[in-house]
Amino acid sequence: xxxRKAEExxxxxxxxxxxxDVVLLLIIFFMLSSQFARVNAKQVNLPSxxxxxxxxxxxxxxxxxxxxxxxxxxxxxxxxxxxxxxSAFRSVxxxxxxxxxxxxxxxxxxxxxxxxxxxxxxxxxxxxxxxxGDSAAPAPAGGTx
Amino acid sequence: MRFSHTRTGGGPSRYKLSLIALIxxxxxxxxxxxxxxxxxxxxxxxxxxxxGEHGASxxxxxxxxxxVVVALGADGKAEFRxxxxxxxxxxxxxxxxxxxxxxxxxxxxxxxxxRVGAAAEAIQACRDAGFIRITYVxxx
Numbered sequence: 001x002x003x004r005k006a007e008e009x010x011x012x013x014x015x016x017x018x019x020x021d022v023v024l025l026l027i028i029f030f031m032l033s034s035q036f037a038r039v040n041a042k043q044v045n046l047p048s049x050x051x052x053x054x055x056x057x058x059x060x061x062x063x064x065x066x067x068x069x070x071x072x073x074x075x076x077x078x079x080x081x082x083x084x085x086x087s088a089f090r091s092v093x094x095x096x097x098x099x100x101x102x103x104x105x106x107x108x109x110x111x112x113x114x115x116x117x118x119x120x121x122x123x124x125x126x127x128x129x130x131x132x133g134d135s136a137a138p139a140p141a142g143g144t145x
Numbered sequence: 146m147r148f149s150h151t152r153t154g155g156g157p158s159r160y161k162l163s164l165i166a167l168i169x170x171x172x173x174x175x176x177x178x179x180x181x182x183x184x185x186x187x188x189x190x191x192x193x194x195x196x197g198e199h200g201a202s203x204x205x206x207x208x209x210x211x212x213v214v215v216a217l218g219a220d221g222k223a224e225f226r227x228x229x230x231x232x233x234x235x236x237x238x239x240x241x242x243x244x245x246x247x248x249x250x251x252x253x254x255x256x257x258x259x260r261v262g263a264a265a266e267a268i269q270a271c272r273d274a275g276f277i278r279i280t281y282v283x284x285x
Contacts, residue, residue: 017163024173028176028177028180046188047266049189049191049266050189050269051190052190052191053187053189100190102188106261106262107261108259108260109215109257110258112255113283116281120197128190129191129192129193129281131190131265131269
């Protein structure tokens with residue numbers, strides 16, 4: 001009976017280190033990508049109201065509308081001209097769409113009203129105004145934009 | 146019969162716990178928590194219904210809603226008007242709204258001349274006062 005030599009056993013050894021690296025990288029990637037899906041690319045200074053937590057039962061199709069401090073309106077991260085708002089909403093929204101408006105707190109409400117009016121014309125009955133939650137810095141007194 | 150000899154004196158390194166893997170795990174956990182910490186300020190939301198200035202439907206409702214007007218005051222700051230009363234801050238608005246009947250809901254009529262922050266304050270004040278049916282009405 002012949003047993004393997006130590007050298008042969010060493011050659012067959014499996015190094016776990018790269019596998020652990022890859023697995024952890026994948027975990028981090030998936031955890032971060034799920035966060036970024038909600039945070040979105042556009043940096044908007046949201047109103048600092050407590051609001052309510054985002055429900056776990058997410059709508060089947062969520063349409064995110066961003067309005068930055070300059071009043072530029074983006075639908076699903078694409079800048080849209082005022083005149084094309086309705087058609088943009090129509091093209092991205094499905095029957096069970098949930099509209100989330102992320103508007104900069106220093107932006108004129110006129111821009112927000114423009115989005116609201118377009119949604120009303122499309123018979124959208126509700127929307128959600130994104131706010132920063134409790135931890136955000138206090139907003140300045142809302143006056144003339 | 147011949148057994149392979151075990152290394153007892155020179156090379157016990159094969160049986161030592163590999164520190165490289167441990168360091169990798171710890172560093173990745175550190176990285177994860179650092180990134181997760183910066184993302185922690187999670188967004189919240191203020192849900193409301195939408196309605197045009199002239200009403201979306203011709204249906205006459207039995208219960209009359211409260212109407213909060215968010216408009217620009219004489220001093221250039223946003224003010225919240227309920228009937229004849231006008232206040233400048235969210236807390237005062239919530240105090241006034243708290244004693245009003247809530248069955249009919251509340252309409253937040255927002256002028257285009259104020260900031261978005263003021264509109265959000267008005268909706269939040271309605272929520273704080275206990276209103277469930279909050280309707281956003283864009284005006285201009």
